[in-house]
Amino acid sequence: MDSRVWDNRAWLFVVPVMAFVLFSSLIPMMTVVNYSFQDSMGQNSFFWNGPGWFQNLLDPTTAVGARFQGALLRNFAFSFTVLAIEIPLGIAVALCIPKSGWRVGAVLVAIALPLLIPYNVVGTIWQLFSRTDIGLLGVALGRSGVPFNVTQNAGSAWAVIVLMDVWHWTSMVALLCYAGLKAIPDAYYQAARIDGANRWSVFRNIELPKLRKVLVIAMLLRFMGSFMIYTEPFTVTGGGPGEDTSFLSIDLVKMALGQVDLGNAAAYSLVYNLITLTVCWMFFTYTTHADSKDVA
Amino acid sequence: MLDRIGLKRGDEVHIADASLELHAGSMNVLLGPTLSGKTTLMRLMAGLDRPTSGRLVEDGRDVTGLGVKHRSVAMVYQQFVNYPTLSVYENIASPLRVQGLPKAEIESRVARAAKLMRLEPMLKRTPAQLSGGQQQRTALARALVKQAKLVLLDEPLANLDYKLREELREELPRIFAETGAILVYATTEPAEALLLRGSTATLREGRITQVGPSAALYREPGNLDAARVFSDPPLNELALTVSNGVAALADGSRLPGDGALGALPDGAATLGFRADAAAAAVAVGGDGRDPSHPAFPGTVAVTEISGSESFVHIATDAGLGTLVCLVEGVHAFEPGDRAEARLDLARAFAFGADGRRIAARPAAAPRREPVPA
Amino acid sequence: MAQITLDGIGHAYGGDPKTExxxxLKPIHHVWEAxxxxxxxxxxxxGKTTLLNIISGLVIPSHGRxxxxxxxxxxxxxERRNIAQxxxxxxxxxxxxxxxxxxFPLVNRGVARPRIDARVGEIAAMLDLTADLKRRARGLTADAKQKISLGRGLVRSDVSAVLFDEPLTVIDPALKWELRSKLxxxxxxxxxxxIYVTHDQVEALTFADKVVVMNDxxxxxxxxxxxxxxxxxxTFVGYFIGSPGMNLLRGEVAGAEARVDGHVLPLGAAYPALPQGMAVTLGIxxxxxTLTAGDGxxxxxxxxxxLGRKRLAHASLGGGQSVVATVPHGMGVETGPARLRLDPGKIHVYVDERRVAGRDLVGRAA
Structure with a gap:
């Protein structure tokens, strides 16, 4: 019925992006997929290994499987710990930021500073900071009699890494929450005053519900960040003592580059990737689902 | 010209078989409540959306599905849409710059539009420094300079204070009439449609219910939907049951067979009348009533006062719902007061079960008798 | 139950006003009766919102008590003023x-549970919210949400005043009259x-016993x-109230007559206090x-x-001024010459925008 020719030239503009995505992610990814199903005897000759690497990886009784499981649990423990600290702390910090006046700018810049430091520099700062010979923290704790040694004591290593992440990233949560708080119309606060609500009630009934969406985003970002963390703990502990702070990423790099165990590493990285994707997807569906409930 | 335009999304019908003929230099009002499809229809006319059925014909040329870029269209929205970083001058000039007109031409056109819209002192300011009325005048000026063949105004005055609205709606038709463009103006307000003159199409649920010259359509709505859309305050409606040519109300009382009521076929029908066909009066009781003015006693729910008119909402005793009656001037009918609605049957409309108007009352409206209040 | 007194309340942002x-908000004396x-x-x-904010305590006035x-x-x-908004x-x-x-406002003030329940039930019934009481407030429509806000404003029986700041802005036009009647x-x-703040004359005139018209x-x-x-x-009240507003004409007054664009208009009152030939504004x-078929x-x-309900004619007086006039029902009218009748008793005289009271003509007639 309709004989008009539609102008499809606009699609040409998308071509560069598609080419870029192809080269930056699709082709490298297919290489990894390739490795994960094959084995090699060296000299660049490969043969089909089927799901062998994956079976190996997901079976905790094998050496590789045990390594993977350990790193995975450590990673979840780490993400959970930093989220549990950073989210409430970020909200608390955001509540303390002034709402207007010249101090807003000063406070925001001060808070944002840790976000501007490159990851490896953060790692280096904390590595030096916690050294027992010259680091301020290490020496101070040592003198006060607290058993503290990052290179030998797992507890110490964890404490430093968690502390470092909190120091580095709480600012981001705080800034997001601050933006969320600013978006609450003044009328809500005025109404609450008129209704005779106390400070806790204002937080519980107005601020927290209005921050819900921002908090979900903050949690998603911090989960991804902490779950894929590499540079900072590697700089501070190198994954040690022993394997105690060896997260998935650190372990993976060790396996791929240190031991050139390409098949296992490929399967490892694909499963790692899948886990990250799954958790993000769960977050995403949760938020969109909650939103649609709002509209109804 | 719109030829049986339709738009469906999935199973949802957004616009059903809309046909309209729009002439150059004419004012066309789309009148309908919120979500009745006014904006959707305008987007179809502009070529922003593509109809799923029907054709759009411009000067004998089929332009269905032709993108808005290739058409000569200007559109103004309810929200004040301006480029925030550009001055008023640049805002108005922007469509001309896109067309690549010579500088002198741009200057003279902008100057003319600014003069008509009384924006001359503000040309150097940015939109943020303007009042709402000035911002909307800037958007209107931008539509004006473009000299488009089709100008679509989507409730352009809805967000303005009512005094400003009064002024602008007097000026708008005059200003745009000079351009010879087809003007399409969407509004929810019957009064606006009447003031703009031209012709009106009433819309309800994506369907054009009637088209005609605005004042004539107001006086002679052809169906219940058109009458509802073209009434503010809302149309008073009474359900009727007609048997042997005698109309009875829901409470069993009978109405005289005057005017259209006499011509009703047996079965269900609806009596519709606007507030000005019913006068509110202090209840007087049975005696001395004019039989052609049936009275409905009740209790005042609220009196809305618009300044020169008072609209009394009377909740009827007989359970016939709330009737809105007009009293001229400011009248203090207080909520809870006893009052009655006196209906002038000669000014009421009768609609059959299918919603169609049954019989027209005489064309010359008899002068309404003053009612002692 | 108390009245509220504005004792010379005025406000200048920044504190120290040099000129008017x-x-x-220019200093105002007024008593809001209980x-x-x-x-x-x-x-x-x-300045209407400034005044409301002064009453609610969001703005501390620079002048007055x-x-x-x-x-x-x-x-x-x-929070210590005992108001609702x-x-x-x-x-x-x-x-x-x-x-x-x-x-919520009652719970925060430690009112006993049975009294809270009774009051909430009463307010909900007034606003047709009874069926929704158990529902979560978040999923409701804007209309229903605003009804909840209204209800929270009305739930305390001991407040000095309830303040409304354009509360019907978000309400669907078709539902407005219903909420007006509820209020x-x-x-x-x-x-x-x-106390109800609005820029909409219908809302103000419909709701209020008394309307405070504010300008500048x-x-x-x-x-x-x-x-x-x-x-x-x-003159601002004449212009702002009524749709369309009052006709305002430049003219002169002499005794009980006015001169406008060369026409002589009889007035309903005499203005001996005004100097002969003084320039005034006439409002009708x-x-x-009304246009008339007879003399005029x-x-x-x-x-x-x-306008459907009525017809309005724009009639030029010949000297550059024009009048919006009502066309009587049933009268045929076209553009061109016509006759206009102005009801003498309804013509007001304004000097410097303020109405001047005339002396009743009844006394003079004798």
């Missing part, structure tokens, strides 16, 4: 049910002092709806200016607007 123009409904009506920027009963509350914070946009507590929302009914049932930081007239319509004390509402001023009709 520096005031956002149990009455008032509206503050004016265009945006007229604010008394609730006999108590000076000028500097008291909002409803805002332009619905303010609801997302996580609570409708009932919890309504009960009106609630006011009668609860006997609270209510000044209360130009305080009166009943009928007074504002029949006897505007200020379109409702009292010769005018030229330039345009006729058919």
């Amino acid at each position: 123009a520096d005031y956002a 149990g009455k409904a008032y509206a503050l009506l004016g265009p945006s920027g007229c 604010l008394l609730f009963g006999d108590r000076d509350v000028t500097r008291l914070p909002t 409803v805002f332009q946009f619905p303010v609801i507590y997302d996580t609570m049910t409708v009932a919890e929302n309504l009960a 009106k009914a609630v006011h009668r049932a609860l006997d609270l002092l209510m 930081g000044r209360a130009v007239q305080i009166g009943t709806p009928a007074e504002l319509f029949e006897r505007p004390e200020h 509402r379109p409702d009292y200016a 001023l010769p005018v030229t009709v330039t345009r006729v607007d058919d």
Whole structure:
């Protein structure tokens, strides 16, 4: 019925992006997929290994499987710990930021500073900071009699890494929450005053519900960040003592580059990737689902 | 010209078989409540959306599905849409710059539009420094300079204070009439449609219910939907049951067979009348009533006062719902007061079960008798 | 139950006004009587919101005192003023049910549970919210949410005043009259002092016992709806109330006659106090200016607007001024020459925008 020719030239503009995505992610990814199903005897000759690497990886009784499981649990423990600290702390910090006046700018810049430091520099700062010979923290704790040694004591290593992440990233949560708080119309606060609500009630009934969406985003970002963390703990502990702070990423790099165990590493990285994707997807569906409930 | 335009999304019908003929230099009002499809229809006319059925014909040329870029269209929205970083001058000039007109031409056109819209002192300011009325005048000026063949105004005055609205709606038709463009103006307000003159199409649920010259359509709505859309305050409606040519109300009382009521076929029908066909009066009781003015006693729910008119909402005793009656001037009918609605049957409309108007009352409206209040 | 007194309340943002123009709100004396409904009506920027904020305590006035009963509350914070307020946009507590929302101001003040339940039930019934009481407030429509906000404003019976800041802005036009009538009914049932800010004349005139018309930081007239319509004390009131507003004509007054564009108009009163030939403004509402088939001023009709219910003609007086006049029902009218009748008793005389009271003609007739 309709004989008009539609102008499809606009699609040409998308071509560069598609080419870029192809080269930056699709082709490298297919290489990894390739490795994960094959084995090699060296000299660049490969043969089909089927799901062998994956079976190996997901079976905790094998050496590789045990390594993977350990790193995975450590990673979840780490993400959970930093989220549990950073989210409430970020909200608390955001509540303390002034709402207007010249101090807003000063406070925001001060808070944002840790976000501007490159990851490896953060790692280096904390590595030096916690050294027992010259680091301020290490020496101070040592003198006060607290058993503290990052290179030998797992507890110490964890404490430093968690502390470092909190120091580095709480600012981001705080800034997001601050933006969320600013978006609450003044009328809500005025109404609450008129209704005779106390400070806790204002937080519980107005601020927290209005921050819900921002908090979900903050949690998603911090989960991804902490779950894929590499540079900072590697700089501070190198994954040690022993394997105690060896997260998935650190372990993976060790396996791929240190031991050139390409098949296992490929399967490892694909499963790692899948886990990250799954958790993000769960977050995403949760938020969109909650939103649609709002509209109804 | 719109030829049986339709738009469906999935199973949802957004616009059903809309046909309209729009002439150059004419004012066309789309009148309908919120979500009745006014904006959707305008987007179809502009070529922003593509109809799923029907054709759009411009000067004998089929332009269905032709993108808005290739058409000569200007559109103004309810929200004040301006480029925030550009001055008023640049805002108005922007469509001309896109067309690549010579500088002198741009200057003279902008100057003319600014003069008509009384924006001359503000040309150097940015939109943020303007009042709402000035911002909307800037958007209107931008539509004006473009000299488009089709100008679509989507409730352009809805967000303005009512005094400003009064002024602008007097000026708008005059200003745009000079351009010879087809003007399409969407509004929810019957009064606006009447003031703009031209012709009106009433819309309800994506369907054009009637088209005609605005004042004539107001006086002679052809169906219940058109009458509802073209009434503010809302149309008073009474359900009727007609048997042997005698109309009875829901409470069993009978109405005289005057005017259209006499011509009703047996079965269900609806009596519709606007507030000005019913006068509110202090209840007087049975005696001395004019039989052609049936009275409905009740209790005042609220009196809305618009300044020169008072609209009394009377909740009827007989359970016939709330009737809105007009009293001229400011009248203090207080909520809870006893009052009655006196209906002038000669000014009421009768609609059959299918919603169609049954019989027209005489064309010359008899002068309404003053009612002692 | 107390009255609220504005004792010379004025406000200048920044504190120290040098001239009249520096005031956002020019000093005003007024007593809001207990149990009455008032509206503050004016265009945006007229100072009505500033005045409301002063009463609610969000703004501390730079001048004057604010008394609730006999108590000076000028500097008291909002929460200690014992007022309720409803805002332009619905303010609801997302996580609570409708009932919890309504009960919130009472719960915070430690009212006993049975009394809270009774009061919440009463308010919910008035606003047709009873069926929704158990629902979560978040999922409701804007109309319902605003009804909850209204309910929270009305739930306390001991407040000095309930303040409304354009509360019907978000309400669907078709539902507005219903909420207006609810508010009106609630006011009668609860006997609270209510102050209602709006720029919409219909809302103000419908809701209020008395309307305060504000312009340019000044209360130009305080009166009943009928007074504002029949006897505007200020040209702004004439212009702002009524749609279309009052006709305002430049002219001169001599005794009981006025001269406009070469025409002589009889007036309903005499103005001996005004010097002969003094330039004044004459005001007459379109409702009292009618085209006529009989005697009247010769005018030229330039345009006729058919509004359905009525027709309005724009009639030029010949000297550059024109009048909007009502066309009687049934009268045929076209552009061109016509006759205009102005009801003498409805013509008001304004000097410097203020109405000048004339002396009744009855005395002179003898």
